[in-house]
Amino acid sequence: MNIFQSIARRIIRHSFHLSVWTIEQFYDIAVYEEKTRQLAELPEGTLGKDIANCLQRNGLRIVPGFESHDLKHVLLDYKMTPVDEIRLQAFMLGNGNHTLASFAIFIFGALFLPELWRTFYQDFRDGRHARPISTWSIEDFAHCQTAALREAVFHYAPPAKQPLIDASRIARTGAYTAILLGTFGMLFCLPFLFSSSMEDLVGAGFPFLGGTIIAGSGLIALSNLASGKKKEAARAAVISV
Template sequence: MNIFQLIARSIIRKSFHLSVWTIEQFYDIAVYEEKARQLDELPEGTLGKDIAACLKRNGLRLVPGYESHDLKHVLLGFKMTPVDEIRLQAFMLGNGNYTLPSFAIFIFGALFLPDLWRTFYKDYLDGRQARPVSSWTIEDYAHCNTAALRAAVFHYAPAKKQRITTAGIALVGAYTAITLGTLGMLYCLPFLFSSSMEDLVGAGFPFVGGAMMAGAGLMALSNLANGSRKVQVAADAHMHQ
């Protein structure tokens, strides 16, 4: 591992630790420590027990508001490290979790870790083949057997989809809008610092247009994710029956 890779990993590690620390300042940590203690009291082999053991092993605690995120680390076999956090987001994007935090974390990590792009792509493909789990919560699955849940997630045969669907077209359109809008904003950005009024006016309108285009793409992704999540909830309810 060269010096640039070491620096990139150090930046990511410090960024994630700072993010967790910032989140914790707005919550009563004692509540989440009690929740972790309750998970630790569950029988051996349950997902809740395994989550508590993983947190202990890594010297961590439940992140307020992101408890179910820790569930996915343990369930899917990703370590609780900054690098595996990026890998988890790649998996979840493939799994249909089109949320702004997921995109932001993945893009941040991918920019700093180009040496792992092949790994990220493989994780993305694995997510596409797995049962959708973005709606799974600790409250619903902590008491379930971890091995059985993993089998249900990874030994999953997704229904064959038509090559061209309305949702597929909308998804491609959303990604295209986000990409083109972001590129347009980046192209116009240097001109916004110009002292020339012509540059400011000429770049200002395209910049706003790019922002609107990217925002529309994000909204479309959010709507697609909400629709997908409703289907997942129905499938999860059926699996519990």
């Protein structure tokens, strides 16, 4: 590790500590310390117990408002280090956790750790193929066995994915766009059609005609889409009968 990589990790570490300290100023920390003690009393092998052990090893406590964050660290086996923090965010982005905080932390870390972009990409892919856990909470899973939960997360058969491109939605969006742009072009050219200058009439006439064609095409496209939907509904009704 060169000096620049060492400095980058130090900056990330201090930034995280400062963020946690700032958050804690707005909460009653005693409540969260008690929650950590309750987790420590759970049986060995449970997720709650493993979270408490992890926090104790690292000299940390549950961050107010971010309790599920510690769950993900332990469940996904990411250490509480600057590098693994960014790796966790890459995993969660792939897993569907598209929050402002997740994006901000990942981008911040990726900018400082460009040598790990390939690793981050692999974590992102792992998250895409894992069971979605962005809504999991300590309250719901603290009593469950960590090993069994990991098995459920990483050996997951996702349901058939919907196509990334919805042709009808794209067509509808294009139709509305054509109508708006065509109408705008017609209105923009309309005042020049009343000019006594032949240059103005010719210069505005062709764009006005073009706008008319574009807007008309959009209307025809919408009409066809609506007609297609009606036919599908009628076909479905016949099949159901």
